[in-house]
Amino acid sequence: MLIFDSIHEITELHREVGIVLGTFDGLHIGHKTLIETHVAACKRLGVKSVVFTYSNHPRELTNPELKSLRLIAVEEKILRIEELGVDYLVLIEFDETLMSTEAERFVGKYLIDGMDVRLISVGFDFKFGRRAAGNPALLQKLSKQYGYELLVLEPVEIEGEKVSSSAIRKHLRHGEIKEAQRLLGRPYAVSGIIKKGKQLGRQLGYPTANFMISSQMTLIKPGVYVSETEYQGVRYHSLTNVGYNPTFNQHELSIETYILDFNKEIYGEMLTVFLVDRLRDEAHFNSVQELVEVIDADVAKAKRFYFDHRPL
Known part of the structure; x- marks a missing residue:
């Protein structure tokens, strides 16, 4: 690609x-179906398949008060699109120029001009152009003009349940990890560079890999989640805490992952954590001993979960 x-x-x-158009945030089952259908149609027509999408989320610009x-x-978006057999990916930043471009001009300038476009594919609710005035009905009208x-x-x-990015965000914000996974078609994943923290987990007997969540991510x-952690192409069973560590008065949201049967030093390296199931809410404990006892129980539950459900 x-x-x-x-x-x-x-x-x-x-x-x-x-050309298939979309924000494709999440690359969920609906997006995957659209791109696969588009690639198949391109092969039928004997043309190259193109995905036209954005490196940011348009609503970060149109509604800057919205976060996460x-x-x-x-990086994962590129990987997921490539897996679907796409020939070309146009990945551009959604900026003020695109936001202010009238819908008909968007089609002429960004899609038609300079290319021999035989097919355009979109989802039923796709919007584009200034004030999101462009839609499938306009594309149908312009198809007669541009052929x-x-x-x-x-x-x-x-x-x-209708598959949508907004539904997946809602499930994640409610801790409904299995419901989000059902719509995504895979476990929800977060990635980050491992940073050296206060090493509280190591002191408790459970050394963790820590990274901060980007403010742009949902x-x-x-809470505490059963997870799988991928490091250098290999997946390991793990237990992940998403939260603020209230027992130690942490104020920034972070992810801490304890990888079972793993003892490598990996500071400064990239990890991807796949959240598989939710164990419990994050809680404040009155003593370190009480916290350790609960972590012991969490690890035992995670091991039992993997023994019963998900051997690697």
């Missing part, structure tokens, strides 16, 4: 293409 950070770069290829919107880091085929994916539902309800 070739990646472009400017629409002008891809126009220089002079190829017949099909992103469900997926850019492309339009593919619109209808809502995808799982067990009666907030997860604080």
Whole structure:
């Protein structure tokens, strides 16, 4: 998959293409279905498949008071799209220029100009252009002018719930990790560079890998989660605390992961943590001994969970 950070770069290829448009935050089952359907349609038409998306979330600009919107880091977004067999990825920043571009001009300038576009694919609720005036109906109207085929994916539902990024955010904020996983089609993952903290876990007998959550990422309800941690391409069973460590009066939200049967020094390296199941809420304990006893019980529960459900 070739990646472009400017629409002008891809126009220089002079190829017949099909373009699928979307924010694709989370790359959930609905997004995956849309991109897979688009790739298959491009193969049917004998053209190259293009994903046109953003490196940030448009609502970070249109509604700056909203925070913690992103469900997926850019690096994972690229990986997930590549796995779907896409030929080209146009990954650009949603900025003031794009936000103020009229919808019809957006199609002409960013999609049609310089490219031989045979297919445009979108989700049923896709909006674009100034004041989000562009929609599938406008794309259908313009298809007659520009001569492309339009593919619109209808809502995808799982067990009666419509798959959407907003529904996944709601589940994560309520600690409903299994419900979020059902709509994502995979465990929810967070990644970060391991930093050297106060080493409180080590003092308690449970050394943890610690990293802060980006302020741009969706907030997860604080608590203790059964997890899997990926390090250098290998997954390990783990137990993860998302929260503020109230027993030690921590004020910043962080993730601490205790990797079972693991004793490597990994400060400064990248980890990805997949949240698999929720054990309990975060709690304040009156003594370190009381905290250790609860952690002992949490680790035992995690080991039992993996013995029963998820052997690696």
